[in-house]
Amino acid sequence: MPRAATRNGRAEERVFNAILDAVLDHRLAPGTKLKERELAEIFGASRAAVRAALTRLGHSLLVELRPNRGAVIANPSVAETREMFEARRVIESAIVQRLARALSAKQIAELRAFVAEESRAYRKGDHKAGQRLSIRFHKVLSELAGNRTLDRFMEHLICRTPLLALARTGRIAYCGADEHREVVEALARRDAAAAARCMTQHLNNVEGELVAEPEPKPESSLAAALTA
Amino acid sequence: MPRAATRNGRAEERVFNAILDAVLDHRLAPGTKLKERELAEIFGASRAAVRAALTRLGHSLLVELRPNRGAVIANPSVAETREMFEARRVIESAIVQRLARALSAKQIAELRAFVAEESRAYRKGDHKAGQRLSIRFHKVLSELAGNRTLDRFMEHLICRTPLLALARTGRIAYCGADEHREVVEALARRDAAAAARCMTQHLNNVEGELVAEPEPKPESSLAAALTA
DNA sequence: CTCGGCCGGATTGTTGACAATTTCGAGGGT
DNA sequence: ACCCTCGAAATTGTCAACAATCCGGCCGAG
Numbered sequence: 001m002p003r004a005a006t007r008n009g010r011a012e013e014r015v016f017n018a019i020l021d022a023v024l025d026h027r028l029a030p031g032t033k034l035k036e037r038e039l040a041e042i043f044g045a046s047r048a049a050v051r052a053a054l055t056r057l058g059h060s061l062l063v064e065l066r067p068n069r070g071a072v073i074a075n076p077s078v079a080e081t082r083e084m085f086e087a088r089r090v091i092e093s094a095i096v097q098r099l100a101r102a103l104s105a106k107q108i109a110e111l112r113a114f115v116a117e118e119s120r121a122y123r124k125g126d127h128k129a130g131q132r133l134s135i136r137f138h139k140v141l142s143e144l145a146g147n148r149t150l151d152r153f154m155e156h157l158i159c160r161t162p163l164l165a166l167a168r169t170g171r172i173a174y175c176g177a178d179e180h181r182e183v184v185e186a187l188a189r190r191d192a193a194a195a196a197r198c199m200t201q202h203l204n205n206v207e208g209e210l211v212a213e214p215e216p217k218p219e220s221s222l223a224a225a226l227t228a
Numbered sequence: 229m230p231r232a233a234t235r236n237g238r239a240e241e242r243v244f245n246a247i248l249d250a251v252l253d254h255r256l257a258p259g260t261k262l263k264e265r266e267l268a269e270i271f272g273a274s275r276a277a278v279r280a281a282l283t284r285l286g287h288s289l290l291v292e293l294r295p296n297r298g299a300v301i302a303n304p305s306v307a308e309t310r311e312m313f314e315a316r317r318v319i320e321s322a323i324v325q326r327l328a329r330a331l332s333a334k335q336i337a338e339l340r341a342f343v344a345e346e347s348r349a350y351r352k353g354d355h356k357a358g359q360r361l362s363i364r365f366h367k368v369l370s371e372l373a374g375n376r377t378l379d380r381f382m383e384h385l386i387c388r389t390p391l392l393a394l395a396r397t398g399r400i401a402y403c404g405a406d407e408h409r410e411v412v413e414a415l416a417r418r419d420a421a422a423a424a425r426c427m428t429q430h431l432n433n434v435e436g437e438l439v440a441e442p443e444p445k446p447e448s449s450l451a452a453a454l455t456a
Numbered sequence: 457c458t459c460g461g462c463c464g465g466a467t468t469g470t471t472g473a474c475a476a477t478t479t480c481g482a483g484g485g486t
Numbered sequence: 487a488c489c490c491t492c493g494a495a496a497t498t499g500t501c502a503a504c505a506a507t508c509c510g511g512c513c514g515a516g
Contacts, residue, residue, distance in 0.1 A: 036498070046471060051498090052283070059287050068477050068498060080377070087377040090322040149308070149315040153381050264468070274501055279468090296468060296507050 011045035015053035018043070023062055023073065024135065024162050025128065030075035034063060060156055062163065074163060078211055081164045085207040088157050092138065092203065093196040095145045095154075096183060100192035107144060111184045114140060119177040134175045135162070141183075164210055175206050239273035243281035246271070251290055251301065252363065252390050253356065258303035262291060288384055290391065302391055306439055309392045313435040316385050320366065320431065321424040323373045323382075324411060328420035335372060339412045342368060347405035362403045363390070369411075392438055403434050 022028040039050045058065035064074045076084070103111075118137060121130040135158055142154035179202040186195035250256040267278045286293035292302045304312070331339075346365060349358040363386055370382035407430040414423035 035496095037496090047498090048470065055280070055283065056287070059284070069479090070498065083375045083377045086375055087381070090378065091318060094318040147311045147314055149311045149385070150318065153315070157377070263466095265466095275468090276500065276502095297509090298468065 011043065011049040012052045012056075015039060015043050015045060015050055016056055019053070019057060020062065020159065024132070024159070026162060026165070028073050030073050030163060032073045034071045034073065036070075061160055074160075076160070076164050081210055082207065084157055084160060084164065085203055085210075087153075089200050089203050091150055091153060091157070092141070092199050095141055095147075095150065096187060096195040096199050097192040098145050099141060100187050100190050100195050102146075103144065103187055108184070108188045111140070111144075111187065115177055115181045115184050118180065122177055130177070131162075134177070134180070137180050175202065179205065239271065239277040240280045240284075243267060243271050243273060243278055244284055247281070247285060248290065248387065252360070252387065254390060254393070256301050258301050258391060260301045262299045262301065264298070289388060302388075304388070304392050309438055310435065312385055312388060312392065313431055313438075315381075317428050317431050319378055319381060319385070320369070320427050323369055323375075323378065324415060324423040324427050325420040326373050327369060328415050328418050328423050330374075331372065331415055336412070336416045339368070339372075339415065343405055343409045343412050346408065350405055358405070359390075362405070362408070365403075365408050403430065407433065 019028065019034070034054060036047050036050050036054070039045075039054075040047045043050070054063060054065065054071045057063040058071065062074055063071045065071050114133070114137060118130060118133040121133055138158055139151075139154065142151045142158075145151070179198065183195055183198045183202065186198050247256065247262070262282060264275050264278050264282070267273075267282075268275045271278070282291060282293065282299045285291040286299065290302055291299045293299050342361070342365060346358060346361040349361055366386055367379075367382065370379045370386075373379070407426065411423055411426045411430065414426050
């Protein structure tokens with residue numbers, strides 16, 4: 001039998017994070033069915049905890065909740081992909097414009113260091129770490145802007161982006177560090193307009209990669225992907 | 229005894245909508261405690277359904293979920309108020325800029341009719357209807373823009389605004405139809421820059437009203453407010 | 457009189473069993 | 487061969503009892 005409930009307040013969190021991480025790492029393909037009992041077994045949690053986690057994931061649009069028919073990893077359409085990048089252009093260009101005025105010298109140095117690390121990861125061929133840092137770059141900017149409402153929106157948008165990627169292409173370099181560096185340098189020059197332009201262009205480029213080829217996607221095994 | 233469970237699939241929805249409506253109409257004051265058993269009795273629903281509704285409301289930031297200590301109607305701070313209006317300026321000015329290019333003649337006519345109705349409601353002294361239409365105006369614009377991602381964000385922001393209003397001032401005219409008309413007329417002229425300017429100024433004005441006086445707020449009775 | 461710790465009542469959190477719904481394969485009719 | 491219907495198995499949805507936690511008042515010590 002499954003071990004009887006390790007502190008359940010954290011159980012929901014564990015399930016939530018495991019699925020979130022798996023999606024961010026492209027280990028769970030869109031369309032994969034998430035069965036409550038199966039997840040409960042895997043995590044040694046109660047079904048209620050799993051259910052709560054799935055509800056949260058559903059609200060973030062990472063999984064699709066179909067009443068009476070279970071939850072599956074979301075499978076965003078091309079139209080949704082375009083909409084999400086449109087939203088990101090709106091919000092992120094606003095964010096960098098504000099940052100261009102507000103950043104301290106120390107913060108600029110930190111951003112440069114961040115991009116350098118990202119660049120290093122790619123050069124070393126560590127694509128997984130590189131992608132993680134690339135995703136995080138956008139989140140860092142959003143946090144620096146200091147608006148928790150916009151930051152929360154960005155969290156939603158960012159978490160969903162790898163899903164878009166996986167739904168469209170098998171695997172992609174997502175976003176390179178070079179364009180990130182351009183944004184940071186514009187910020188360092190306090191050039192709000194240029195920073196916004198760089199960011200918009202960057203998002204255009206990423207979107208362009210994603211809306212290319214519509215490929216079929218395989219089902220993956222739950223236990224293997226989640227416990228990795 | 230309370231009637232035994234009328235179709236519970238809808239029970240969660242009923243609770244959710246009742247509380248949402250009550251907040252939109254300023255019938256539930258920030259800080260009001262939402263007890264699970266009490267709500268379950270009022271709606272003839274099970275605690276599980278109530279709990280699910282509260283979870284959803286919590287995710288929308290309309291209620292604050294305090295672990296082991298129950299849920300209360302959220303009580304946004306001044307800082308949060310500013311952040312939300314900042315977010316609205318970013319998103320709504322982008323929305324109207326896009327609308328200025330994309331609106332059809334028919335849609336412009338509909339917007340004019342909408343503002344006229346809103347204006348009429350205020351002139352007739354029907355403040356409740358007026359406020360409802362004022363809130364809805366922003367949602368209509370967001371829907372017309374055709375980006376469901378941004379529309380979803382706007383839904384969050386809009387639903388929370390009356391809460392900000394109630395948390396800061398006792399009761400306010402929130403937003404008048406005149407400034408809405410200015411936005412629509414700018415859209416009719418296809419003047420994207422002017423439309424964005426009008427919208428930004430409008431939001432500035434509303435924000436200015438809200439961050440004025442910090443007043444204490446009374447507790448209201450659940451059953452009375454929700455069944456009205 | 458004030459402060460700190462305890463106790464009873466109330467409220468939230470969790471669980472497992474039970475009910476309702478969907479899915480999918482088998483069988484029979486066209 | 488195809489499609490429709492039916493039924494069993496699997497899956498999700500619901501509930502009410504039980505456990506853990508928190509709140510407010512009481513009591514006693516300082």
